[in-house]
Amino acid sequence: MPIIRFEGINKSYETGKPVIRNLSLDIHEGEFVTFLGPSGCGKTTMLKLVNRLIEPDDGKIFVEGREIREWDKIELRRRIGYVIQKIGLFPHLTVGDNISYVLELTGKNKGFKGKRELEMIELVGMDESFLKRYPRELSGGQRQRIGLARALAADPDIILMDEALGAVDEISRRVLQDELLKIYRKLKKTIVFVTHDIQEAIKLGSRIVLINDGAVVQAGTREEMIFSPANSFVEDFFGLKNLTSYLNLTPLKEVCEYGEFPGGMEKVPFLDESESIMAAIRVMFDNGLGLVGIEGPEAGRKGVFRFESALSKLKENNPGKINA
Ligand SMILES: Nc1ncnc2c1ncn2[C@@H]1O[C@H](COP(=O)(O)OP(=O)(O)OP(=O)(O)O)[C@@H](O)[C@H]1O
Ligand SMILES: [Mg+2]
Incomplete structure (x- = not known):
């Protein structure tokens, strides 16, 4: 109710x-x-x-x-x-x-x-x-x-x-x-x-x-x-x-993938999960990368942000709504 x-x-x-x-x-x-x-x-x-x-x-x-x-x-x-x-x-x-x-x-x-x-x-x-x-x-x-x-x-x-x-x-x-x-x-x-x-x-x-x-x-x-x-x-x-x-206003934690690590992550910059999608995009552009690492406040809480998965996450969170 x-x-x-x-x-x-x-x-x-x-x-x-x-x-x-x-x-x-x-x-x-x-x-x-x-x-x-x-x-x-x-x-x-x-x-x-x-x-x-x-x-x-x-x-x-x-x-x-x-x-x-x-x-x-x-x-x-x-x-x-x-x-x-x-x-x-x-x-x-x-x-x-x-x-x-x-x-x-x-x-x-x-x-x-x-x-x-x-x-x-x-x-x-x-x-x-x-x-x-x-x-x-x-x-x-x-x-x-x-x-x-x-x-x-x-x-x-x-x-x-x-x-x-x-x-x-x-x-x-x-x-x-x-x-x-x-x-x-x-x-x-x-x-x-x-x-x-x-x-x-x-x-x-x-x-x-x-x-x-x-x-x-x-x-x-x-x-x-x-x-x-x-x-x-x-x-x-x-x-x-x-x-x-x-x-600018959506935090990475809403759209990143946790837990999965592709190879070569040693060279990738990390951002805090409370930072915005825009912050991640800037870092990706500045470094010519297709992804950035994400860290959470708890030890071991790690993930990655990349465009394709962010988009599917958005679709998942908004079933039938996003046709972008
Ligand atoms: N006490 C009142 N007597 C007559 N008309 C009123 C009264 N209070 C509001 N209105 C009218 O009702 C309409 C809606 O007013 P309301 O205050 O709810 O709008 P609002 O969306 O809050 O606007 P704002 O963003 O400017 O605060 C307006 O056209 C306003 O002029
Ligand atoms: Mg008002």
Whole structure:
């Protein structure tokens, strides 16, 4: 059963123009789904429907199998962390109190709150000393981290993030993306992440949902979007232009062969399995080689990367989808 299900959702605001058109979509537990699409296509509206900040005109939304109108609104929102771009920390509360604010509402005791504040600040890669500071004493990136810490404090099953990294500079943004992926792997939450940045959607999403004009145009893995676009809109978004992003953002471990060693490997350079396909291609070109060696973090985890096997691996991972 999906953890979030949109079923035939339609929505228009006062102006009457449909903003969401017959949206049906399942999101499964543990997925990291990115909602991608041009400005005004309805991404924020879709998120707000899930935590009932707005109500659909018709259709149903289920969270954890239960229609959201059957949920107690407060309970529903406790299960769903929400992080937005202008994070809206309470300026008169310390960072620590901001993080544990939700726990305050649920009547948790002081000891529990203190412990949780500490866990959360460490989880988002910040030092304990920040707990005593005020939001105005933080950088933009640090504020976003605290926003995430606050959203995670009540241990929700689902996290909705709306352009959550949009306001920070390019470098901090990349760092925050990496940390978010680490947190996702560690906590195994379901994340729905809205962005209009294709690179970000490709990097973060285990599945990408491309939206246009209030409807899903295509939902799939980054390989499906890039190699099997459903129509010209998807092609324009993901086509060959973004093949470079794909090659830069896909780690070798997803496409290399482990364990098999052809002869002559002594002369071949090795790359770490977390490096990108593009990094391997560069090394291959620089050295005039048809393959490179791959090493993993564990001793003895070794393999090779070469084009033919990478392509068959992609086909294997995306049955029937890749005809490249
Ligand atoms: N409160 C509102 N009243 C009327 N129209 C609204 C309201 N909120 C959003 N809209 C309209 O609904 C459409 C979808 O808005 P939404 O905020 O969901 O888009 P978005 O995909 O999140 O865009 P962006 O990438 O710019 O954040 C837009 O045309 C917008 O103008
Ligand atoms: Mg938006």
